[in-house]
Amino acid sequence: MLKHPLFTKLAALTAITVLLLFGLGLIEDVVRDRLRYRSITAQSVAESLAGPQTLMGPMIHSACVESWDEEAGKGDERRMVERRREFILTAMPEQLKLATGAAMEERARGLHKVNTYNLKANVTAQWGSLASLLPQSSMKNSRMHCGAPIVMMAVGDARGIRTAQFAMGSQTLALKPGTFHPTYSRGLHAVLPESVRGKADGLTATLDLELVGTERLAIVPLGGNTEVLMTSSWPHPSFAGRFLPSEREVKKTGFSAQWRLSSLATTAQADIANGKRICLGADEGSDYAHSGATPGDCADSFSVAFIDPVNPYSLSDRATKYGVLFIALTFVAVGLFELMKKLRVHPVQYLLVGSALCSFFLLLVSLSEHLPFGISYAVAASACVLLLAYYASHMLGGLTRGIPLGAGIALLYGLLYVLLQLEQTALAVGAIALFLVLAAVMVLTRKVNWYGLSQGGTPPRPTIPPVQRPAAPRAEAA
Numbered sequence: 001m002l003k004h005p006l007f008t009k010l011a012a013l014t015a016i017t018v019l020l021l022f023g024l025g026l027i028e029d030v031v032r033d034r035l036r037y038r039s040i041t042a043q044s045v046a047e048s049l050a051g052p053q054t055l056m057g058p059m060i061h062s063a064c065v066e067s068w069d070e071e072a073g074k075g076d077e078r079r080m081v082e083r084r085r086e087f088i089l090t091a092m093p094e095q096l097k098l099a100t101g102a103a104m105e106e107r108a109r110g111l112h113k114v115n116t117y118n119l120k121a122n123v124t125a126q127w128g129s130l131a132s133l134l135p136q137s138s139m140k141n142s143r144m145h146c147g148a149p150i151v152m153m154a155v156g157d158a159r160g161i162r163t164a165q166f167a168m169g170s171q172t173l174a175l176k177p178g179t180f181h182p183t184y185s186r187g188l189h190a191v192l193p194e195s196v197r198g199k200a201d202g203l204t205a206t207l208d209l210e211l212v213g214t215e216r217l218a219i220v221p222l223g224g225n226t227e228v229l230m231t232s233s234w235p236h237p238s239f240a241g242r243f244l245p246s247e248r249e250v251k252k253t254g255f256s257a258q259w260r261l262s263s264l265a266t267t268a269q270a271d272i273a274n275g276k277r278i279c280l281g282a283d284e285g286s287d288y289a290h291s292g293a294t295p296g297d298c299a300d301s302f303s304v305a306f307i308d309p310v311n312p313y314s315l316s317d318r319a320t321k322y323g324v325l326f327i328a329l330t331f332v333a334v335g336l337f338e339l340m341k342k343l344r345v346h347p348v349q350y351l352l353v354g355s356a357l358c359s360f361f362l363l364l365v366s367l368s369e370h371l372p373f374g375i376s377y378a379v380a381a382s383a384c385v386l387l388l389a390y391y392a393s394h395m396l397g398g399l400t401r402g403i404p405l406g407a408g409i410a411l412l413y414g415l416l417y418v419l420l421q422l423e424q425t426a427l428a429v430g431a432i433a434l435f436l437v438l439a440a441v442m443v444l445t446r447k448v449n450w451y452g453l454s455q456g457g458t459p460p461r462p463t464i465p466p467v468q469r470p471a472a473p474r475a476e477a478a
Helices: 005-048 268-273 312-320 323-340 347-367 373-395 399-421 426-444 450-455
Strands: 053-072 079-091 095-109 112-127 143-146 150-155 161-168 171-173 187-191 203-214 216-219 225-232 237-241 247-251 254-262 302-306
Touching (some): 005 095, 005 203, 005 312, 005 347, 053 203, 095 216, 150 203, 161 187, 203 216, 312 347, 312 399, 323 347, 323 373, 347 373, 373 399
Parallel strands (some): 095 225
Antiparallel strands (some): 053 079, 053 143, 095 112, 112 203, 150 187, 161 171, 225 254, 237 302, 247 254
16 A cells, blocks of 8 residues: 555645645745844934934932041040931922823835834923932931932934933023933933922923934833823834823824823832833833843833834744745645546646745745735735746646636735735634635545555445345245
8 A cells, every 4th residue: 555656645735735835934944044133223223323213301419418527446546436328309280291102213224124214202200398408317416418300301222312401490490411311321412400499389391302212212200190192103002101191093194192191090109219120021122121120129110112013024933933824835736636537646846836936935035035025925926826826727737727826826925915015813814714714625525435545446345135034935836
């Protein structure tokens, strides 16, 4: 039985499939290399322009030093030494409102493109009583010295600051680089008059900020009540972090999102007062992230990533994952022609058909580096369909057989393109399509005598012995 032509051909097709899978693996390696090069490009743009940005503030802080004299030593070695305690006083806003608009700008390094944004933010912060800026002595007869109150706005990458204007009431204050904060050092600050320390009726400040960044923006909800309104022309936002928007609207022309948070729902004020890091994940390149950070080590924040769902490399990577299914379905189609029309297709012809299918994925990733993905897909698919239809016409013995096979492969390419465009229902559509293909194969082969294919003829039917009937009684002679 093992020498039967059917088993020999199945063994040859198995070897061909393994060889084609190896080729698909090499193509997937090429796509992953391109994805890695794109990541390197994003890092290069971030190093040259500005990385992912984080907005934290405004908040007021003042560095203080408490010193006192203390007796040390015994006997003749007794002397008075000065002890010091350094600490920071902070005042968080009771009301914090941010209105931001992000205009997208595409930057490129060679063939690879990266999403950057130009953010214009209007920040309004209101403080109540500033009694928290009054230092409290911890030792009797100690001496207290505090630096001037400083209002600061921290950002993830200060290189992205383009313009900034700070006003307190009707007075415009001069902004300077840095924050003078030991933990959140990147940003800008303004020195406030000493008269604001301990002010009972509080104050209101506004900041107009223009900031550029790469791919992601995060915000720390520092106010007792924080309201953030963000708009952008980018239609594919990815919301992440500790809080999702209270309201959002995503259209083809862009998105708008609004967050409304209370200090009852977030520990951001206490986190920042305690100097917790702002970490957005190890892969997001936050300037404040540190390795090994756990969620408990990070201050509360939320973020928006300006992702590109039609990135040609990610789409090509998804497409290659369907390569095995393409090869299997095409081989099934050729096998059905061979079976139903009593044809003989050589294993080498199967190998050439499979190689043409594999070449589609290589064409797709190479063309998509120079052309829009949709055009690249149409060109690569059309070339492969025409080639396979032409070859199948000779392989299967006529245009009436080659054209239907080409049409079936074109249908597969169309289905794959639909799956690549779908984000939420791709699995359901793919499962339904696969079920319909399986049902069609079962219907077409419902009358095939599989025993005849494997044994060279129909199996012998069991013989039913004839029913023995009792003989009629003979008539007795008279």
